Amino acid sequence: MEVVIVQDAKAGGELVAQGIADLLRRRPDALLGVATGSTPLPVYRALAARVRAGTADVSRARIAQLDEYVGLPAGHPESYRSVVMRTVLKPLGLSPESFIGPDGSAEDVRAACEAYETALTAAGGVDLQLLGIGTDGHIGFNEPCSSLASRTRIKTLTEQTRADNARFFDGDIEQVPQHVITQGIGTILEARHLVLLATGEGKAEAVAATAEGPVAAVCPASALQLHPHATVVVDEAAASKLKLAGYFRHAYAHKPAWQDL
Numbered sequence: 001m002e003v004v005i006v007q008d009a010k011a012g013g014e015l016v017a018q019g020i021a022d023l024l025r026r027r028p029d030a031l032l033g034v035a036t037g038s039t040p041l042p043v044y045r046a047l048a049a050r051v052r053a054g055t056a057d058v059s060r061a062r063i064a065q066l067d068e069y070v071g072l073p074a075g076h077p078e079s080y081r082s083v084v085m086r087t088v089l090k091p092l093g094l095s096p097e098s099f100i101g102p103d104g105s106a107e108d109v110r111a112a113c114e115a116y117e118t119a120l121t122a123a124g125g126v127d128l129q130l131l132g133i134g135t136d137g138h139i140g141f142n143e144p145c146s147s148l149a150s151r152t153r154i155k156t157l158t159e160q161t162r163a164d165n166a167r168f169f170d171g172d173i174e175q176v177p178q179h180v181i182t183q184g185i186g187t188i189l190e191a192r193h194l195v196l197l198a199t200g201e202g203k204a205e206a207v208a209a210t211a212e213g214p215v216a217a218v219c220p221a222s223a224l225q226l227h228p229h230a231t232v233v234v235d236e237a238a239a240s241k242l243k244l245a246g247y248f249r250h251a252y253a254h255k256p257a258w259q260d261l
C-alpha cells in the first residue's frame with residue numbers, strides 16, 4: 001500500500017482529483033466508485049474546478065455508489081443516492097443515467113443487494129474506488145469484524161457510526177437509520193485502484209491500524225493491504241500516529257514519474 005502524506009484536506013482533494021482527471025484521460029468512460037461523508041468533498045470540489053477550467057473531462061465518466069441507508073424514503077435528502085446526486089453528479093454536470101447504486105428503499109433488501117452486485121459486474125467493475133474511513137476503521141459501511149470476503153449486503157451500524165453521522169440528521173442519533181446496504185469488503189477489493197482519503201486527528205488511530213496494523217477484520221480498512229494497487233492519502237493530522245511516516249514521505253518523494261496518483 002502506498003501512503004501519501006499531504007499538508008491538509010485541500011491538498012488531499014487536489015491530489016485525488018488530479019488522479020481522477022488523469023484516469024479519465026486514459027479511460028474516458030471509467031467507472032468511478034464514490035464515497036459520501038465529509039472527507040471526499042474537497043475531491044469533488046477540486047474535480048469540478050478542473051472541469052470548469054477545461055483541464056478535466058468527466059463527460060463520459062460513470063459513477064457507482066458505495067453504500068446506502070436502508071429505510072429512508074426515496075429522495076430523502078440524506079439518502080446517499082441524494083447526497084451523490086447533490087455533491088458529485090450535479091457539480092460535475094453528469095446525468096442520473098451515468099449513475100448506479102443500491103436501492104435502499106427496496107422492500108426486498110437482499111434482492112437489492114444482489115441486483116447491485118450484478119450491476120457492478122455488468123458495468124465492467126469499478127476502475128477507481130474512493131474510500132473514506134470511519135473512526136472505527138470501517139470502509140463503506142463494513143463495520144468492525146465484517147468478513148474480509150463479504151459481498152454487498154445489509155449491515156447494522158455501530159452506535160459510534162450512528163453518533164458520527166448524527167450531524168447529518170439535525171444532531172439526532174435517533175434519526176440515523178440502524179441498517180445500511182454496503183458493498184462488501186470483497187466487492188470493494190475488486191476495484192482496480194483503491195484510494196482511501198482520511199483527514200483530521202480523529203482518523204489517526206484508524207489510519208495507523210489500516211497501514212501498519214495486522215490485516216484483521218476488527219479494522220476493515222486493513223483489508224487494503226491485500227490489494228495490489230491501494231493508495232492511502234492522509235493529511236498531517238491523520239498521519240500523526242504512523243510510525244513509518246518518515247519512510248512514507250521518503251518513498252513518495254522518490255516516486256517513479258510513471259506511477260499514477
Ligand code: PGA
Nearest residue numbers: 037038039040132133134
Ligand atoms: P467522514 O466519513 O468522511 O464523514 O468522516 C467517513 C466514513 O464514515 O467512511
